[in-house]
Amino acid sequence: MMAQVLPAARRYGIAVVTVALFGLLAATTDGFLSQANFRNILDQQSALLIAASFATITMIAGGFDISAASVFVVAPLFALQVENATGSAGLALVVGVAVGLVVGVANGLVVTALKVNSFIATLATSFMVFGAGFLISDRSVLRASTDAYPAIARTRWWGITTGAWIAAGVVAVAWILLSRTRFGRHVYAVGGNAEAARLAGVHVARVKTVAFALAGAAAGLAGVVSSSRTLSALPSDDFSFVFGVIAAVVVGGTSIAGGEGAVWRTIAGAFFIALMINGFNLHQVDPIWQRVIQGAVILAAVSIDSWTQRRPT
Amino acid sequence: MARILRSRPALLWLALIAVFAVVAASCGDDGDSGGEQALEPAAADQPAPEPAPDEGDDMAPAAPDVGEEMDDPEPAVSEEPFQVAYLSASSANTWLLSSRLEMQAVAAANNIEITEFDAQFDPGLQTTQFQDAIASGAYDGVILVAIAGIASAPDIEAAIAAGMEVVVLNQVVGEDYTTSEPQVPGVSANVMAAPFVNGKRLGELTVRACAELDPCEVVYIYGIKGLPIDDAARAGLDEVIAAYPAITIVAEGEGQYLGPEGGINATQDILQVAPDFDVLVGADQSVQGAEIVLTDEGKLDQVRLVGWGGSVPAIEGIAAGRWFGGVFGAPGDEGRIAMEAMVSALTGGPDFGGVDPLADLPDNGLVTADNVDLFTPQWDG
Incomplete structure (x- = not known):
């Protein structure tokens, strides 16, 4: 029995921990086990899931994309300017994603062609993108001028917001892309051993550039979804979004070193953190103590997952 | 010698540090050069701070009395503009942007040039900017939106000691969050609604x-x-x-x-x-x-x-x-009053002291359906 359970626990450690947390909250927390609460969680996590699913691919490919935060902030500023000027939410959505795609391609080229470390490269592009946000918005809050823009993320289908449905679709695409396509196999190969992948005929630069481009586009879409949710966008230098994305990816068990990971792990990681925060709020835990406990729990979860993956079967 | 330094990088670094230290020490204290220009003109000939109107959207607190004429009747306005360093917590912040616009309007009308320093909400960067502004000797005054609160006090004291006028805007510099009064001696004005x-x-x-x-x-x-x-x-x-x-x-x-x-x-x-x-x-x-x-x-x-x-x-x-x-929030009024206080300080006028921009607004700045028509928003949110 144990010989069967332990390998499964090793492989699915983060999922087990997340399910355990779900069970604990269900047993101890008033208001947790309700449709409204689950809909809220899906709604709250929609933007992060969109960005994190493709950030996973970038990380597996051996890259580190800090610029997701700046794209998340700035893409909706471009989108809202277009929406205000044309009245078209659809065009605004396309523009927001395109902004992210352009930034992602730029990141990819800097990393592959100029051989700049991805952390440094995307940090540098972050500053440029943040600055562009202040310029495009004239340092002002931008708000939607039509009802169609808020409808992008706030329409409800079977009680669940379209933002959450979009996130589900994006996660599915990322999952299939990584686990069922040649591109996905190349991503793992490049992240595991770029030189070996190159010798095996994989176009390493192309794979990395595409990974960064897709991550950028996803971050742009996440920004548009978030701004649709909040009916506005605000220029800032705020990096906190990418910390949330990286936390979900790393807590899920994807290796920062590259070559290992999966989209499902990121989803599990994201929901582990989301459930924890939801539990804190439902129990009215002091926000100051939330920070301390959250950090400790994340550390414990990552340690357990790391330990289960290291132990031999 | 050169061969020894090349073969011992640590010695090379120590030598460079020693040279830097000697140069820095030999520069000396040059704190008087910026301050003397600032305090010439007589208060009587300067534009007085605006009196508070009875009603209306842009109500400002009553300005302190100008007081008696100065003994030294220097020319009312220096030909050279006053230089004021505006140490902003963030130039991109929508609230402070509103303050800056009003500040600029008052400055332009009073022969003052503003140099804005954007600290991007980085306390360390703001400290560097503040100390550089003092050391440069180029500024007659500084308007500070402090990020680090009471940690800015030593730099404020240094600026005052260097002959600069200091106005604190929007944030508390001190340990007392119940008052708008200046908490660092020598500050000309503290313009903020206490939290x-x-x-x-x-x-x-x-x-x-x-x-x-x-x-x-x-x-x-x-x-x-x-x-x-x-x-x-x-x-x-x-x-x-x-x-x-x-x-x-x-x-x-x-x-x-x-x-x-x-x-x-x-x-x-x-x-x-x-x-x-x-x-x-x-x-x-x-x-x-x-x-x-x-x-x-x-x-x-x-x-x-x-x-x-x-x-x-x-x-x-x-x-x-x-x-x-x-x-209500009045970032525009805060900026305007802060610059008016700086004008007064630079021209020998009275210190404004602690100013709560909301205190003289309708209903003490409490906006409800009954009085909302009396308020014009000053920032986007």
Whole structure:
């Protein structure tokens, strides 16, 4: 029995921990086990899931994309300017994603062609993108001028917001892309051993550039979804979004070193953190103590997952 | 020698550091060069600070009396413009942008050139900027939006010692969050509404929102709990509502200050544990988020929203009846008064001391449906 359970626990450690947390909250927390609460969680996590699913691919490919935060902030500023000027939410959505795609391609080229470390490269592009946000918005809050823009993320289908449905679709695409396509196999190969992948005929630069481009586009879409949710966008230098994305990816068990990971792990990681925060709020835990406990729990979860993956079967 | 240094990199670095130290020590103290230009003209011939109007949107606190004429009748306006360093916490912040625009208008009318330093909310960067401004000797005065609070006091003292006039804007520099009075000796003016006092304003609005409700269940959404201004504001609110046993805080949340998303998430979760509260209090950004959620849940009519900031969405919400009320925010007035105080200081006029920009506004800056027409929002939110 144990010989069967332990390998499964090793492989699915983060999922087990997340399910355990779900069970604990269900047993101890008033208001947790309700449709409204689950809909809220899906709604709250929609933007992060969109960005994190493709950030996973970038990380597996051996890259580190800090610029997701700046794209998340700035893409909706471009989108809202277009929406205000044309009245078209659809065009605004396309523009927001395109902004992210352009930034992602730029990141990819800097990393592959100029051989700049991805952390440094995307940090540098972050500053440029943040600055562009202040310029495009004239340092002002931008708000939607039509009802169609808020409808992008706030329409409800079977009680669940379209933002959450979009996130589900994006996660599915990322999952299939990584686990069922040649591109996905190349991503793992490049992240595991770029030189070996190159010798095996994989176009390493192309794979990395595409990974960064897709991550950028996803971050742009996440920004548009978030701004649709909040009916506005605000220029800032705020990096906190990418910390949330990286936390979900790393807590899920994807290796920062590259070559290992999966989209499902990121989803599990994201929901582990989301459930924890939801539990804190439902129990009215002091926000100051939330920070301390959250950090400790994340550390414990990552340690357990790391330990289960290291132990031999 | 060169060969020895090349073969021992550590020695090379030590040598470079030693050279730098000698050069730095030999530069000496040059603190007088910037200060002397500033304090020439007589107060009588300078544009006096504007008196407070009786009514209207742009009410400013009464300026202190100019006082008796100066003994030394120097030319009223120096031919060279005064140089003022504006140490902003963030040039990209919508609130401070409003302050800056008003500041510029007053400066332009009074032969003052402003150099803005953007600290990007980095306390270390602001310290560097402040110290560089002092060391440069190029500035007659500094207007500071402090990021690090009391940690800015030594630099303020250094600036004053160097002959610069200092005006503090918007943020507390000191340990006392209950007063607008300057807490560093020598500061010409401290232009801000004290967080504790604003909290009391929130408390007064909460009391009004809870009128005829017994019990009255209130949700309070912090910006960032633990931040001194947030805690001081909450203390002020608590002091006021303590006299009303019917009022209870049934849930708390944290909305942050970067848009409505924090308020959306906090309100969604709070509705699961406290589905039937009566009043929600928070910063404007959080209340915007709460309004979105309450509208989606069909509960907006059941909850009275009390904001803090006086932003465009807040004033619109109050005017439309969707919000109950809010504490006004006057970043434009803050900037204008700060620069007026600097003008007075640079021209030998009286210090403004502590100035609460809301104190002389209608109903002490409390905006409700009854008086919303008297208020014009000064920032976007």
